[in-house]
Amino acid sequence: xxxxxxxLELSIRGSNMVYEPGDSIGxxxxxxxxxxxxxxxxxNLNPDRVFTLQPAAGAAASAAGGSSGGRxxxxxxxxxxxxxxxxxxxxxxxxxRKSVLRLLAEHATDAAERRTLMYLSSKSQGGKxxxxxEISEHQPSILDLLVRFRSVHAPFEALLDxxxxxxxxxxxxxxxxxxxxxxxxxxxxxxxVVRFKTRYGTRLGVATTxxxxxxxxFTAEGAVLPEEPIYVPIFLRRAADFKLPPSLxxxxxxxxxxxxxxxxRGFLQERRAQIxxxxxxxxxxxxxxxxxxxxxxxxxxxxxAFKVEGxxxxxxxxxxxxxxxxxxxxxxxxxxxxxxxALLQAGAHVYVCxxxxxxxxxxHAALAxxxxxxxxLSEQDATAFLQNLAQERRYVxxxxx
Numbered sequence: 001x002x003x004x005x006x007x008l009e010l011s012i013r014g015s016n017m018v019y020e021p022g023d024s025i026g027x028x029x030x031x032x033x034x035x036x037x038x039x040x041x042x043x044n045l046n047p048d049r050v051f052t053l054q055p056a057a058g059a060a061a062s063a064a065g066g067s068s069g070g071r072x073x074x075x076x077x078x079x080x081x082x083x084x085x086x087x088x089x090x091x092x093x094x095x096x097r098k099s100v101l102r103l104l105a106e107h108a109t110d111a112a113e114r115r116t117l118m119y120l121s122s123k124s125q126g127g128k129x130x131x132x133x134e135i136s137e138h139q140p141s142i143l144d145l146l147v148r149f150r151s152v153h154a155p156f157e158a159l160l161d162x163x164x165x166x167x168x169x170x171x172x173x174x175x176x177x178x179x180x181x182x183x184x185x186x187x188x189x190x191x192x193v194v195r196f197k198t199r200y201g202t203r204l205g206v207a208t209t210x211x212x213x214x215x216x217x218f219t220a221e222g223a224v225l226p227e228e229p230i231y232v233p234i235f236l237r238r239a240a241d242f243k244l245p246p247s248l249x250x251x252x253x254x255x256x257x258x259x260x261x262x263x264x265r266g267f268l269q270e271r272r273a274q275i276x277x278x279x280x281x282x283x284x285x286x287x288x289x290x291x292x293x294x295x296x297x298x299x300x301x302x303x304x305a306f307k308v309e310g311x312x313x314x315x316x317x318x319x320x321x322x323x324x325x326x327x328x329x330x331x332x333x334x335x336x337x338x339x340x341x342a343l344l345q346a347g348a349h350v351y352v353c354x355x356x357x358x359x360x361x362x363x364h365a366a367l368a369x370x371x372x373x374x375x376x377l378s379e380q381d382a383t384a385f386l387q388n389l390a391q392e393r394r395y396v397x398x399x400x401x
């Protein structure tokens with residue numbers, strides 16, 4: 001497969017972190033070292049040089065011997081090395097803001113390059129269209145822009161002030177503290193390593209590529225495990241609504257193709273622990289989707305074991321590339337419409353996790369169709385029905401773009 005998915009297990013022993021199924025962790029990532037090296041070369045910076053940030057009248061930063069107006073950047077420690085600031089503190093690869101383009105234009109000595117940068121950052125319709133195509137669509141990094149516009153020599157401190165903070169990346173926890181195999185001192189996540197082509201070359205996801213590099217000693221064939229532990233800075237984010245219902249008897253309808261299945265693995269581990277404690281649980285149904293059975297069926301053995309032992313009442317798997325006609329989770333929801341409607345009538349909670357661009361919308365449409373067909377409601381009433389479920393926190397989505 002051209003996709004790479006990592007199941008990552010982290011020890012949280014001694015952290016006092018107590019999580020529940022449905023919670024997420026925030027990972028504080030690091031920019032790729034090659035990007036930092038090449039950016040320092042382009043800016044003629046020594047990555048080991050240390051600077052300080054000092055508030056002063058009319059100036060917020062003193063960096064690499066200079067100063068600029070504005071605020072002191074709270075996301076950058078002081079004192080700080082140039083390399084640390086670029087690797088840990090600022091976002092170098094997200095869609096470049098127009099304010100950054102204007103900064104580059106101000107420091108371009110070539111008139112044609114200055115005009116292009118000003119046009120890309122302008123409010124005119126042509127400028128907006130050019131920005132959408134050149135910047136939003138092709139997503140050049142700050143290094144890509146500095147390589148393209150060679151006459152730009154923006155001061156380091158001005159770039160630090162203009163670039164946005166490097167934000168944490170959120171990942172759904174895919175385990176339960178009550179799972180006897182790992183217990184309360186471990187948690188796990190599943191993530192797809194982001195890698196895609198642009199006109200500027202291959203773009204790598206900041207956090208997923210970094211975590212992939214950290215995991216390499218444990219996953220490479222014949223790898224020798226490191227003697228010292230590898231630390232990953234994380235924090236816990238509690239789920240507001242994406243969590244198991246208070247009553248164990250409440251039925252569950254879970255929809256999670258790809259890595260969207262991650263939180264449901266935690267849900268099911270929790271349910272299995274409750275069953276072992278001889279508690280009566282409501283029916284649980286999972287709709288999972290992937291390309292092929294032998295390619296990217298995540299947690300296959302575990303999910304099928306949940307079905308065999310009764311933790312899952314039904315497991316419906318959609319394979320989009322295993323046959324001529326593509327089948328997705330929304331297609332299986334339609335096929336199982338009568339059962340889905342019966343569960344909704346029995347008070348089921350519906351959870352959807354995964355792609356928010358297409359999948360969640362298609363699943364929503366499929367659910368609306370089920371409500372219309374089996375509930376005898378009009379399109380307008382079916383929409384209202386799902387809205388009411390959401391307001392009652394019985395229809396919860398955790399989706400991303």
